Amino acid sequence: MRHRVRLIAATAAALALAATGCSGTGGGADDKTLTVWMMTGGPGDSPVIADATKAFHREHPDITVDIQVQQWDNIVTKLTTALASGNPPDVVEMGNTQTPIQSYAGALSDLSAARSTFDDSTHWLGGLAASGVRDGRTYAAPLYGGTKVVLYRTDMFAKAGIGAPPTTLDELVTDCAKLRRGRPGTFSGMYLPGKYWFAGMPVVFGKAGPVATRNAQGRWSSRMSSPDAVAGLRTWQRVQNACSTTASVGADTNSPDQDQVFADGKAAMAYVKAWEPATVLEKNPKLADKLGYFVMPGYRASRTLPVIVAGSTVGVAAASPHQDLAKAYVRALTSRHFQQELATKLNLLPVSSTFLPADAPEQLKVAAKAVRVSQPLPNAPGEATLETERYNEQFFAKIAGGADPATAAKEYDRHVTDTLNTVGTK
Amino acid sequence: MAVLTRQPERTRPPRTRVHRSRPRTLAIGMVAPAVVVLVAILGYPLGRLIVLALQEYGSRAVFTGDAPFVGLANITGVLGDGAFWAVLARTVLFAAVVVVALMLGGLGLSHLLSRVSGWARLATTVCLVLVWAMPMVAAALMWQWLFQPQYGVVNWMVSQLHVFGDQTASDWLAHPTSGMVLIMLLVVWKGLPFVAMTLYAAQSQIPAELYEAAGLDGATGLAAFRTITAPLLRPVLTVVALLEIIWSVNSFTPIWVLTQGGPNGQTTTLGVYSFLTAFARTDYGVGAAIALLTVLLLAAVAAAYVRRLTRQGELA
Numbered sequence: 001m002r003h004r005v006r007l008i009a010a011t012a013a014a015l016a017l018a019a020t021g022c023s024g025t026g027g028g029a030d031d032k033t034l035t036v037w038m039m040t041g042g043p044g045d046s047p048v049i050a051d052a053t054k055a056f057h058r059e060h061p062d063i064t065v066d067i068q069v070q071q072w073d074n075i076v077t078k079l080t081t082a083l084a085s086g087n088p089p090d091v092v093e094m095g096n097t098q099t100p101i102q103s104y105a106g107a108l109s110d111l112s113a114a115r116s117t118f119d120d121s122t123h124w125l126g127g128l129a130a131s132g133v134r135d136g137r138t139y140a141a142p143l144y145g146g147t148k149v150v151l152y153r154t155d156m157f158a159k160a161g162i163g164a165p166p167t168t169l170d171e172l173v174t175d176c177a178k179l180r181r182g183r184p185g186t187f188s189g190m191y192l193p194g195k196y197w198f199a200g201m202p203v204v205f206g207k208a209g210p211v212a213t214r215n216a217q218g219r220w221s222s223r224m225s226s227p228d229a230v231a232g233l234r235t236w237q238r239v240q241n242a243c244s245t246t247a248s249v250g251a252d253t254n255s256p257d258q259d260q261v262f263a264d265g266k267a268a269m270a271y272v273k274a275w276e277p278a279t280v281l282e283k284n285p286k287l288a289d290k291l292g293y294f295v296m297p298g299y300r301a302s303r304t305l306p307v308i309v310a311g312s313t314v315g316v317a318a319a320s321p322h323q324d325l326a327k328a329y330v331r332a333l334t335s336r337h338f339q340q341e342l343a344t345k346l347n348l349l350p351v352s353s354t355f356l357p358a359d360a361p362e363q364l365k366v367a368a369k370a371v372r373v374s375q376p377l378p379n380a381p382g383e384a385t386l387e388t389e390r391y392n393e394q395f396f397a398k399i400a401g402g403a404d405p406a407t408a409a410k411e412y413d414r415h416v417t418d419t420l421n422t423v424g425t426k
Numbered sequence: 427m428a429v430l431t432r433q434p435e436r437t438r439p440p441r442t443r444v445h446r447s448r449p450r451t452l453a454i455g456m457v458a459p460a461v462v463v464l465v466a467i468l469g470y471p472l473g474r475l476i477v478l479a480l481q482e483y484g485s486r487a488v489f490t491g492d493a494p495f496v497g498l499a500n501i502t503g504v505l506g507d508g509a510f511w512a513v514l515a516r517t518v519l520f521a522a523v524v525v526v527a528l529m530l531g532g533l534g535l536s537h538l539l540s541r542v543s544g545w546a547r548l549a550t551t552v553c554l555v556l557v558w559a560m561p562m563v564a565a566a567l568m569w570q571w572l573f574q575p576q577y578g579v580v581n582w583m584v585s586q587l588h589v590f591g592d593q594t595a596s597d598w599l600a601h602p603t604s605g606m607v608l609i610m611l612l613v614v615w616k617g618l619p620f621v622a623m624t625l626y627a628a629q630s631q632i633p634a635e636l637y638e639a640a641g642l643d644g645a646t647g648l649a650a651f652r653t654i655t656a657p658l659l660r661p662v663l664t665v666v667a668l669l670e671i672i673w674s675v676n677s678f679t680p681i682w683v684l685t686q687g688g689p690n691g692q693t694t695t696l697g698v699y700s701f702l703t704a705f706a707r708t709d710y711g712v713g714a715a716i717a718l719l720t721v722l723l724l725a726a727v728a729a730a731y732v733r734r735l736t737r738q739g740e741l742a
Contacts, residue, residue: 101708423708
């Protein structure tokens, strides 16, 4: 019995450690260290971050920069706990949908005065920069855009007799059928895991525009059950079922890893972030000259499907004792030079369209084209709650799994309206 | 030193008082460290929980510290919410199924252990201890892989039976019922070793003469179990059942790793509900209220149990 108790205590302690982010100590208590929390998959995870640190060191040579890479899982909880502690990280990277909850709580410093000193901050990507703004004040700067494009196998298209990428969703469904003909059931024309709500939501946006809107009194209402949105959900069901495997209905993009699925030749298309093709090539270098990119087609050939503006932002902890140093580091991260490094080395979309270098990789140019038609997610603290609950993920998987869109959408509206209006009101 | 100087005055009354009170001081002194530790690690968090449950404590309060007291509003709010009752009913069902399965499985295993030969007992014990020693997170991840669509071994095996059709694409965790069943299976599998070993230990204390005597009277098998094993094991059974009720109601890790309480909150039990309310909805006050209600509920169950035990004179 005692052993079990001890095991439980150990597990609880481990959980508590994980939850409070004690795995890496927070900020530097001394004046010589600047602690920077960056997310996995972004610049902090790559040698390129040394460039930002080098630029920062030109002004502050005697400060040590301690980069600590964090995992996305449960990051909102971890960030809140870390930022509220007496010894927070000085600079933090956040997902754009996770930014409003932090600025609402008062976890982030006001960067409004410093904003004009950041390179070309007047041209920041609208949807991405908006997540860092609250009541007209800037609390976070955009770090990079994570817009998605379609990655496809040119050789498979040629073999199936498809001359050009599809220009409408109907064409996409037809092409999927052509690509899957004569292949096993484990092959996807386009690999679309059911939980991939970043792929499902645009299909709804393309038909119905914004799903959650806010009235003059600041009250949110979710309209997933409007006829247009339900029609959009039906289209998602049809596209997902026609293009992707049955096994993918309940899957997300990580498990199994969609880049692995594509690299294994189990799909002719995938909806990917601009840095994913590099991962695919790492897993299967033979595909080097067989990859092409296009913008996800919409309902009509004249208008591509709106992309969800996504990406990361970066802010300064309100409780950090190194406000000026932290702002200087944010300045380095958002500088034209570093942003161009991110574009060419990591295929991340720069935060200002004027930063895109002429020699940017093709998928990034396609991504820059894709953001011309875009739709932001609700800029509300409750959006982060929906993410922690994995609500959208489960909803789109449910639709892909054959649930009746009209019925499911009513339940969705009840939950989302309630969440957007209650979280961040006290 | 003080004792030495007092020694010559041995016959005077005050000294007797000193003598009489010394054992009590000693007892208090010896118990005190444990009490201090208990108060620190159990009392303080519980006190904080109670205070938090009475406050309006949102994400902003974390940074401003400005959290007004709202009396019982959080608790009445939770009690007036239909979602809470649905979660409570699910938790009770979950705990009932898990505890019954654990007790029956544990009894069966302990019975098996007391009957088999030495090496078989050793092998079984080693297996049990290995299951026991595995961290819950690792076990839950293993479970996830076993039942993964397309790549899961169980999906493949079920399909190979050619009875249920092609199940390779089945996503068990995406459906509330099958998801809940998988979580229960995991909790029972992980919990069995403790129950089995404890019951086996208790069972091995029952004198063999009792069974011999009963055998002479013609009571074997089920009759011997009913008249000898069950009554003698009852105190242990009751305590183990009580612990398992508490553990299964508070079960968090397997649910969080496997389903995060989804789909649609349909595998959410009290522990997960409290966590989600506090940390996903950043409503720490209401999250604390849910946790406090859980504590009260478990305390009530435990109190009822212990009272029954003491009345039967089995624990005293």
